Each structure stands twice: as C-alpha cells, then as structure tokens.
C-alpha cells in the first residue's frame with residue numbers, strides 16, 4: 656500500500672449538483688474555505704455546465720469570482736463543452752475536469768450526446784485548456800456498472816481511458832457512478848488498466864450507494880492507487896443516473912487512511928467541522944459515519 660495518498664474533494668460540485676435545496680454562493684464559498692482549512696489541496700469547486708441541466712450550480716461564475724484562493728490549492732471545475740471552457744477560462748480555474756461515460760446510454764442521458772459524438776468535443780476542450788496552461792482531469796463514469804446497461808466490458812473502459820489520455824488529460828478518475836463496484840472488481844479493472852497506465856495517474860471516484868466504497872478504496876490501495884475522490888458529509892450523486900447517491904464521505908476516507916497509517920495532510924476534526932457547516936443547508940441528513948459519531952457525542 657502507498658504511504659501517502661491525495662484526497663480530492665468533490666463535494667462543492669458532485670455533492671451539491673443533485674440537491675434540490677440551493678445553497679447560496681456565499682455559503683458555498685465559506686464551505687470551500689473550511690475544506691481548504693482542513694488541509695485539502697484539491698477542491699472541485701463547481702461545474703460550468705448548462706444551468707438548465709444543473710440549476711444547483713448555476714452560480715459557478717460567481718463562486719469563482721468571489722472565492723479567495725489559497726496558494727498551493729488546486730481549484731478545479733467540470734467542463735462539458737467549448738461554452739463551459741470559455742466560462743472556466745474566464746474564471747481562471749486551475750484545472751478543467753472533463754467527463755464521459757463508459758456506457759453510451761448514461762452518456763446520452765448526461766450530456767445529450769453519444770460517446771462517439773462527445774469525444775471530439777472533449778478533445779477540443781482539452782486542447783484549448785492545455786494551450787491556456789491549465790491541467791486537465793478526465794472522469795470516466797459507469798466504469799463499474801451503468802444504471803441502464805449493467806456491466807461495461809473492460810475493453811470499452813480501456814479504449815475510452817486511452818482516448819482520454821491521448822487527448823492530453825493529466826489524470827484519469829474512474830467513476831463508480833451508482834455505487835455498484837465491489838473490491839474484487841476494483842482490483843480486476845485497476846490491474847488491467849495499470850498494465851498501460853501508471854497508477855500515479857489514476858484516481859478512484861466512488862459513490863457509496865451500497866456501503867462498499869471504503870472496502871473498494873482498500874482494494875484500490877492494494878493496487879497502489881494514491882488518489883481518492885470524496886465529498887464532505889457523503890453528499891452527492893449524478894442526477895442523470897437513476898439511483899445514484901452520495902460520494903464516499905471525505906472524512907470517512909480520512910479516518911480509514913489514519914487507521915491504516917497513511918498520510919494525507921488532512922485534519923479529520925476540521926474536516927468533520929466543514930461537513931457540519933454545510934449539513935444544515937442540505938434538505939436531508941448526511942450519511943457520513945464520522946459526522947454521525949460527532950453528532951452523538
């Protein structure tokens with residue numbers, strides 16, 4: 656297992672995109688500051704997607720405008736197309752996150768295009784982003800199962816992963832969009848991919864729909880994965896994937912790493928406080944174990 660890992664916080668984006676309650680721009684920024692204060696060095700701040708598709712993140716431009724950035728922290732955002740990139744560049748994002756699904760049906764539901772139609776759009780986004788000195792992260796969704804098509808062949812996962820890497824993405828984040836992965840499958844897929852892709856360039860982005868995310872992270876660690884996405888409080892879910900619920904809670908991942916003696920540079924107590932800060936602004940109870948423990952004390 657690695658001795659250090661990087662936790663990437665996607666709560667302000669993945670965590671909020673599916674929520675019906677709209678969190679104010681001011682609260683989002685205050686929450687991001689708390690997450691940074693907890694020691695997280697990577698925050699996915701928002702998405703420059705269509706506000707008609709994702710109303711909860713319609714204030715993306717303003718979040719970036721009023722955010723006070725701390726040196727050494729990467730403030731990233733999702734971008735689906737050229738229009739999104741234009742907005743992201745105007746906001747001077749540090750990193751652009753592109754996304755595509757391994758299964759065609761989910762991709763069509765998510766961005767209204769087939770995989771084949773999406774690839775050239777993303778290629779152009781990455782090319783321009785790189786020209787402008789930005790780094791790029793590529794998300795591959797439904798890697799471990801699709802709500803419409805079930806299991807996706809590993810050959811398809813490999814093929815699209817390589818297309819993304821050839822476009823110039825710096826990192827590939829493998830998404831368990833609907834939380835159906837199991838540790839054996841995580842190992843199989845990562846083992847297959849790491850034959851041609853260095854583990855240092857792969858991340859796991861796990862949703863905890865069925866409670867297996869932490870077990871899947873351990874499987875990833877055993878295959879030498881060193882980057883894990885999480886959302887404070889266990890918020891999250893893709894609105895265009897039926898049954899998709901929260902990301903694994905960042906504070907639960909932090910607890911796991913601490914227990915295993917793996918360094919992250921993150922302060923668990925402050926992370927829990929950041930989750931407690933956002934919790935009252937979300938309509939429902941948050942599923943994080945660490946948050947529940949603290950509430951019971």
Ligand code: HMG
Nearest residue numbers: 703704705708735738739765766767794796797830832893
């Ligand atoms: P479309 O309707 O096919 O797009 O949507 P369009 O090009 O025909 O444009 C329609 C309207 O949207 C136009 O405005 C455009 O200007 C506008 P109108 O003329 O009607 O007034 N528009 C935009 N406005 C602002 N920013 C933009 C933008 N693009 C177009 N960037 C589109 C296509 C891709 C835009 C839409 O499908 C979309 O926004 N989808 C985003 C869906 C999404 O955000 N899903 C969740 C993120 S992915 C995820 O959660 C998975 C992940 O977490 C990993 C995992 O868990 O697996 C990453």
Ligand code: MG
Nearest residue numbers: 669830832893
């Ligand atoms: Mg996600």
